Amino acid sequence: MPxxxxxxxxxxxxxxxxxxxxxxxxVSTFGSTGDGGVNRPVLTDAHRDARDWFRSxxxxxxxxxxxxxxxxxxxxxxxxxPDAPVVMIGSHLDSQPFGGRFDGAYGVxxxxxxxxxxxxxxxxxxxxxxxNYVIADWMNEEGARFQPSLLGSSVYAxxxxxxxxxxxxxxxxxxxxxxxxxxxxxGTDTAPKADLYLEVHVEGDAKMETAGARIAxxxxxxxxxxxxxxxxxEQNHTGPTPMEDRKDALLGAAYIIAEVKRLSETATDTxxxxxxxxxxxxxxxxxxxxxxxxxxxxxxxxxxxxxxxEAALRAALPGLAAKAGVTADIVSVDRRPAGRFDGRLVxxxxxxxxxxxYPRMQLDTIGGHDAVAVNDIMPSIVIAVPSVNGVIxxxxxxxxxxxxxxxxxxxLDMVRRIEMAGGALDKTVEATP
Amino acid sequence: MPxxxxxxxxxxxxxxxxxxxxxxxxVSTFGSTGDGGVNRPVLTDAHRDARDWFRSxxxxxxxxxxxxxxxxxxxxxxxxxPDAPVVMIGSHLDSQPFGGRFDGAYGVxxxxxxxxxxxxxxxxxxxxxxxNYVIADWMNEEGARFQPSLLGSSVYAxxxxxxxxxxxxxxxxxxxxxxxxxxxxxGTDTAPKADLYLEVHVEGDAKMETAGARIAxxxxxxxxxxxxxxxxxEQNHTGPTPMEDRKDALLGAAYIIAEVKRLSETATDTxxxxxxxxxxxxxxxxxxxxxxxxxxxxxxxxxxxxxxxEAALRAALPGLAAKAGVTADIVSVDRRPAGRFDGRLVxxxxxxxxxxxYPRMQLDTIGGHDAVAVNDIMPSIVIAVPSVNGVIxxxxxxxxxxxxxxxxxxxLDMVRRIEMAGGALDKTVEATP
Numbered sequence: 001m002p003x004x005x006x007x008x009x010x011x012x013x014x015x016x017x018x019x020x021x022x023x024x025x026x027v028s029t030f031g032s033t034g035d036g037g038v039n040r041p042v043l044t045d046a047h048r049d050a051r052d053w054f055r056s057x058x059x060x061x062x063x064x065x066x067x068x069x070x071x072x073x074x075x076x077x078x079x080x081x082p083d084a085p086v087v088m089i090g091s092h093l094d095s096q097p098f099g100g101r102f103d104g105a106y107g108v109x110x111x112x113x114x115x116x117x118x119x120x121x122x123x124x125x126x127x128x129x130x131x132n133y134v135i136a137d138w139m140n141e142e143g144a145r146f147q148p149s150l151l152g153s154s155v156y157a158x159x160x161x162x163x164x165x166x167x168x169x170x171x172x173x174x175x176x177x178x179x180x181x182x183x184x185x186x187g188t189d190t191a192p193k194a195d196l197y198l199e200v201h202v203e204g205d206a207k208m209e210t211a212g213a214r215i216a217x218x219x220x221x222x223x224x225x226x227x228x229x230x231x232x233x234e235q236n237h238t239g240p241t242p243m244e245d246r247k248d249a250l251l252g253a254a255y256i257i258a259e260v261k262r263l264s265e266t267a268t269d270t271x272x273x274x275x276x277x278x279x280x281x282x283x284x285x286x287x288x289x290x291x292x293x294x295x296x297x298x299x300x301x302x303x304x305x306x307x308x309x310e311a312a313l314r315a316a317l318p319g320l321a322a323k324a325g326v327t328a329d330i331v332s333v334d335r336r337p338a339g340r341f342d343g344r345l346v347x348x349x350x351x352x353x354x355x356x357x358y359p360r361m362q363l364d365t366i367g368g369h370d371a372v373a374v375n376d377i378m379p380s381i382v383i384a385v386p387s388v389n390g391v392i393x394x395x396x397x398x399x400x401x402x403x404x405x406x407x408x409x410x411x412l413d414m415v416r417r418i419e420m421a422g423g424a425l426d427k428t429v430e431a432t433p
Numbered sequence: 434m435p436x437x438x439x440x441x442x443x444x445x446x447x448x449x450x451x452x453x454x455x456x457x458x459x460v461s462t463f464g465s466t467g468d469g470g471v472n473r474p475v476l477t478d479a480h481r482d483a484r485d486w487f488r489s490x491x492x493x494x495x496x497x498x499x500x501x502x503x504x505x506x507x508x509x510x511x512x513x514x515p516d517a518p519v520v521m522i523g524s525h526l527d528s529q530p531f532g533g534r535f536d537g538a539y540g541v542x543x544x545x546x547x548x549x550x551x552x553x554x555x556x557x558x559x560x561x562x563x564x565n566y567v568i569a570d571w572m573n574e575e576g577a578r579f580q581p582s583l584l585g586s587s588v589y590a591x592x593x594x595x596x597x598x599x600x601x602x603x604x605x606x607x608x609x610x611x612x613x614x615x616x617x618x619x620g621t622d623t624a625p626k627a628d629l630y631l632e633v634h635v636e637g638d639a640k641m642e643t644a645g646a647r648i649a650x651x652x653x654x655x656x657x658x659x660x661x662x663x664x665x666x667e668q669n670h671t672g673p674t675p676m677e678d679r680k681d682a683l684l685g686a687a688y689i690i691a692e693v694k695r696l697s698e699t700a701t702d703t704x705x706x707x708x709x710x711x712x713x714x715x716x717x718x719x720x721x722x723x724x725x726x727x728x729x730x731x732x733x734x735x736x737x738x739x740x741x742x743e744a745a746l747r748a749a750l751p752g753l754a755a756k757a758g759v760t761a762d763i764v765s766v767d768r769r770p771a772g773r774f775d776g777r778l779v780x781x782x783x784x785x786x787x788x789x790x791y792p793r794m795q796l797d798t799i800g801g802h803d804a805v806a807v808n809d810i811m812p813s814i815v816i817a818v819p820s821v822n823g824v825i826x827x828x829x830x831x832x833x834x835x836x837x838x839x840x841x842x843x844x845l846d847m848v849r850r851i852e853m854a855g856g857a858l859d860k861t862v863e864a865t866p
Contacts, residue, residue, distance in 0.1 A: 097715055144717045204673035222672075226718065238707040238730050239657075239799040240638040240823075243697050250708060251694050257687035261757075264676050274671040275683060277718045283710045285659065285728040295718035297671050324694075367672025367719070393670050393720055 009125055012355040013416060015117040015408040021401055023109035026053065027093070028101040037395025038101045042094035042140040043071075043176070048183035050093045050105075054137060058112065063135070067187025070155040070165055071139035071180045074192050077115065079122075079129035085423030087415065088194035088378075089114060090136025091201060092152075092370060096144050100397020102202045102387070104141055106404060110200045111135040114411045121412075131415075131423045134192050138370040139185070145170045147295075148226060148334045153370035156191055157377045171279075195423060196345065197380040198414060199371045200407040202399045203363070206390025213361040214406050215353040216384040217346045220364040221372040222272075223306045223338030227296040227313065229256060233326040235282065235290030246288050250280050252324035253292035259316050260296055263309055271309055272299040272366060293331075299366055303338045336368060342379035344425045345414075349383050351432070352413035358406050379425055383407050442558055445788040446849060448550040448841040454834055456542035459486065460526070461534040470828025471534045475527035475573040476504075476609070481616035483526045483538075487570060491545065496568070500620025503588040503598055504572035504613045507625050510548065512555075512562035518856030520848065521627035521811075522547060523569030524634060525585075525803060529577050533830020535635045535820070537574055539837060543633045544568040547844045554845075564848075564856045567625050571803045572618070578603045581767075586806035589624055628856060629778065630813040631847065632804045633840040635832050636796070639823025646794040647839045649817040650782040653734045653797040654805040655705075656771030658743055660729040662689060662750070666759040668715065668723030679721050683713050685757035686725035692749050693729055696742055704742050705732040705799070726764075734797050736771045774804065775812035777858045778847075782816050784865070785846035791839050812858055816840050 030053065031038040031046030040046040051073055055065050058075035066074045076086075091107020115133045122129060138156070143149025146168040154160040166177035180186035203209075208216050233249035257275045264273040277295035298309040314330065321328035346362070353360040363384055365372070371380040385407040388398045421431035463486065464471040464479030473479040484506055488498050491508035499507045509519075524540020548566045555562060571589070576582025579601040587593040599610035613619035641649050666682035690708045697706040710728035731742045747763065754761035779795070786793040796817055798805070804813040818840040821831045854864035 096720065097717060143719060147718060149719065204670045205675070224672075237637070237800070237826075238705070238709050239655075239732065243705055246707075248694075248707065248709075250711065251690060254687040254690035254694075254708075257684060258691065261681075261684055272671070272674075272676055274679075274681065274719075274721060275687075276671050276681075276720055276722055277716045278683065278711065278713055279716075280711060283712075285710045286707075286730065287709055288707060289709055297719065299672065365673070367670055390673075391669075392673075394668055 009127055009416065012413055013121050015113050015405060015412050016120065017401065017405050019116060020110065020113040020405060020408055023113060024106065024404065027105045027109050031095065033098060033395055035395045036101065037098055037397070038095045039098045040093070040095040041097050041145045042142060043145070043179035043183055045183070047094050048185065051137065051185060054093065054108065058135065061116065066189035066192065067185055068156070068189055068191040069162055069187060070152050071185040071187060072152040072156055072191060073137040073185065075135040076132065076192050078132050080132050085131045086134055086192065086194040087131050087196055087198065087418060088134045088136055089198045089411065090138060090370065091199050092138045092141035094140060094142050096142050096393045098395065099393045100395065102397055102399050103392050107199050107201050108135065108137050110404070110408045110411065114408050114415060117412050118415050130419050134194055140176070141370055146176050150368045150370055150373045151176070153373035157373045159373060159376060194378060196378055196425060197371060197374045198411055199369065199382045200411055201369060201382050201384055202387040202392060202397070203384040203390065204367050204387065204392045207363060208361060208384065208386040209388065209390060211361050212359055214358040214385060214403055215349070215360040215410055216363040217349040218341055218365040218382045218384060219346060219362050220301050220340050221338065222299050222301045222364060222366045223303055224336040224368065225298040225306055225310055226334040227298065227330055228332045229294040229296055229317070229328055230331045231256070231292040231294065231321065231326050231328045233288065233290055233324070236288040238286045238288055241288060247325040248288050249292040249326050250289040252321050252326040252328055253278055253294055255320040255323055256294060256317065256328060259320055260313065263312055267305060267309065269305045270301055271305050273297065273309070301338055301364055306338065336372065339375065341371065341375055341381050344428065345379055345381035348414050348417055348428050349381060349410060352410045352417065355413055356406065356409055358410070383410055442560055442849065445846055446554050448546050448838060448845050449553065450834065450838045452549060453543065453546040453838060453841055456546060457539065457837065460538045460542050464528065466531060466828055468828045469534065470531055470830070471528045472531045473526070473528040474530050474578045475575060476578070476612035476616055478616070480527050481618065484570065484618065487526065487541065491568065494549065499622035499625065500618055501589070501622055501624040502595055502620060503585050504618040504620060505585040505589055505624060506570040506618065508568040509565065509625050511565050513565050518564045519567055519625065519627040520564050520629055520631065520851060521567045521569055522631045522844065523571060523803070524632050525571045525574035527573060527575050529575050529826045531828065532826045533828065535830055535832050536825050540632050540634050541568065541570050543837070543841045543844065546841050547848060550845050551848050563852050567627055573609070574803050579609050583801050583803055583806045584609070586803035590806045590809045592806060592809060627811060629811055629858060630804060630807045631844055632802065632815045633844055634802060634815050634817055635820040635825060635830070636817040636823065637800055637820065637825045640796060641794060641817065641819040642821065642823060644794050645792055647791040647818065647836055648782070648786040648793040648843055649796040650779045651774055651798045651815040651817060652779060652795050653771065653773050655732050655734045655797055655799045656736055656739045657769040658731040658739055659767040660731065660746065660763055661765045662727040662729055662761055663764045664689065664725040664727065664754065664759050664761045666721065666723055666757070669721040671719045671721055674721060680758040681721050682725040682759050683722040685754050685759035685761055686711055686727055688753040688756055689727060689750065689761060692753055693746065696745055700738060700742065702738045703734055704738050706730065706742070732799055734771055739771060769801070772805070772808060774808055774814050777861065778812055778814035781847050781850055781861050782814060782843055785843045785850065788846055789839065789842055791843070816843055
């Protein structure tokens with residue numbers, strides 16, 4: 001071990017852009033829709049193929065692969081011996097139905113690029129590694145096919161029960177457990193522990209683009225209530241049934257959808273609301289709908305506003321239902337509390353961004369990210385890079401290679417600083433002034 | 434010919450109840466589901482078997498059978514020579530999938546019962562018949578397998594093109610023409626002409642039961658506009674997208690659904706409205722819906738009200754859409770015009786009902802009947818009898834033999850009165866005061 005290993009370590013090292021570009025191109029082939037997007041919902045064949053490919057990539061590079069009971073895929077590389085701190089970097093390979101190719105996949109192939117770049121970097125130096133690394137590919141971040149989202153990372157973090165998670169079902173009645181078995185990702189390995197968690201992700205909004213920023217650590221994660229409302233009316237013919245005798249579940253649903261929107265307008269602090277899915281039964285043009293299930297979301301950065309919105313919704317439902325002659329019941333509420341990411345990691349990310357001269361800003365994340373779940377059990381951060389026009393979850397989701405590389409560069413420089421502090425977050429500032 | 438044949442003709446003659454009962458029992462065996470219902474969709478083997486049976490019944494009684502190019506089955510009996518007026522009586526032998534045994538079949542076997550009862554009646558008198566009779570079994574009244582409904586009667590009436598009708602396809606891609614050939618009912622005969630059309634049918638609602646009526650002629654057939662509205666927003670994540678940037682197609686749809694209901698409340702005359710089906714895309718809990726297609730129906734007994742409602746809907750759409758930041762376009766309108774059955778036939782039916790002392794009322798029909806199509810080319814009427822609890826299109830559809838007989842008695846007495854007026858509708862009242 002040299003006396004002063006720091007001297008041989010370059011400041012602001014850069015990742016291997018060709019590797020990042022190549023990995024992005026190849027991961028985008030799985031579930032490719034041919035128009036720039038990917039259709040790779042969790043536990044489909046396309047998702048399995050992407051994971052199989054990723055697994056072969058990391059195995060070929062000497063990583064140990066493990067799969068835990070909820071189907072999270074981990075690739076661990078030991079560089080510093082069994083007792084060294086563990087840095088976990090990751091995201092997810094599942095996509096929204098007909099979503100974009102960067103969301104999630106960038107974080108996974110970015111993690112591999114960062115660690116591989118780190119390995120090459122230290123090959124050229126006398127640096128003695130002080131940390132080990134794990135890449136995480138979380139199962140079901142998106143939550144489009146199975147609810148809730150962040151399923152794998154939430155089980156990992158102990159926030160959700162394994163058996164309950166395995167029993168989540170899609171609209172065809174298939175369970176997470178059965179589908180994991182079908183695609184060969186019902187693992188039996190113990191998930192690796194880690195000391196801190198890093199993630200790069202494309203932004204889901206145009207705030208960075210508007211501000212001209214290339215790097216944005218997330219400060220807060222908004223809380224979310226995902227409320228399922230069941231509206232029950234009476235199935236009947238639209239022809240002969242007199243208007244006054246109808247109990248139209250879709251009409252009741254319409255009143256509720258309008259009210260959910262109104263809540264966001266009457267709130268005294270920031271509140272985002274939506275009803276983005278409605279399952280109508282029988283959904284036939286000439287049968288008065290007997291049932292409608294609404295998938296409602298209430299999101300806010302502050303816990304108090306979430307509480308207010310839930311109370312307001314509950315208070316409004318009976319009157320809205322009565323207006324349509326139906327009943328409306330809240331059948332489930334998934335709660336994601338509002339919170340903050342680790343302030344030391346935010347400061348470290350800003351320091352790294354500045355080292356490259358990247359314009360930066362601070363953001364909250366409103367959507368879920370696996371880092372939100374993992375943040376409960378270890379210091380976590382998400383570094384966002386811009387998405388053109390703020391588009392994600394669509395085929396025209398796009399981030400330039402330069403911006404993808406910028407995010408990975410920041411991650412690599414954070415790794416360098418963490419290594420120089422011996423994996424101790426509190427010492428990162430003094431170790432890399 | 435006797436000087437005064439009327440003297441030998443009894444008032445309010447009654448049909449042969451045993452014949453009606455026997456025919457109902459036997460027709461109910463075709464496609465029987467064993468629980469009181471029948472599953473006899475048009476052009477299935479069960480439908481063919483019912484037609485084959487009916488054909489043998491009428492042939493054995495001396496009727497001439499013909500089948501026209503759209504597969505309508507006619508049974509004609511000449512009682513009064515080639516130039517006499519023709520009275521057509523009929524309905525349909527096809528059923529809804531897993532429907533009831535009375536809907537349609539009652540009208541066909543009722544027609545045979547009435548004409549056979551009339552033949553026996555005049556055998557006992559010196560009456561010289563003045564009309565000939567045709568029983569019609571219309572092809573595809575129900576419209577469940579092939580759309581639109583009233584297909585055979587609409588081709589007969591000239592409202593639909595033969596070739597277009599033959600090319601209608603079921604969800605397996607099979608065409609009406611092919612299926613007619615397969616079951617042996619692709620006829621080549623010229624359809625018989627007639628001077629007026631009578632039909633008995635079970636009610637599709639509980640209005641008669643509620644009112645204690647046993648007989649109800651239909652006065653009007655309601656018109657219907659089936660309007661498909663496409664709402665276009667912008668697909669986006671429900672998390673990060675600021676509320677003011679959202680273009681939520683489902684929110685726009687909700688405003689429209691509420692307005693469609695409101696139209697029925699603000700209308701100055703009877704108007705039934707519904708949105709019974711909505712297809713939301715992508716219908717994912719956390720993606721702002723980019724598209725919603727609404728299947729809207731506007732139904733009214735009066736053409737002017739239908740016009741008003743369509744204009745009001747068209748006028749409201751842009752504002753409702755703008756409120757949600759989306760656009761809303763009417764992409765198709767299917768129109769079934771409103772109309773009236775022949776007033777002379779209504780009056781005649783009421784006179785006949787009174788002759789038996791049957792409690793009666795007047796009804797409109799909101800759903801379609803073959804008489805609606807045929808009414809375009811000749812005076813037509815439907816006489817309804819009650820259906821227990823207003824149930825039709827289900828296995829528990831039920832009408833007592835007494836009520837079935839009451840409807841057929843009224844038809845027989847109408848035949849008597851029409852005969853006494855020499856087939857001239859305008860003279861029925863003076864001929865049978």
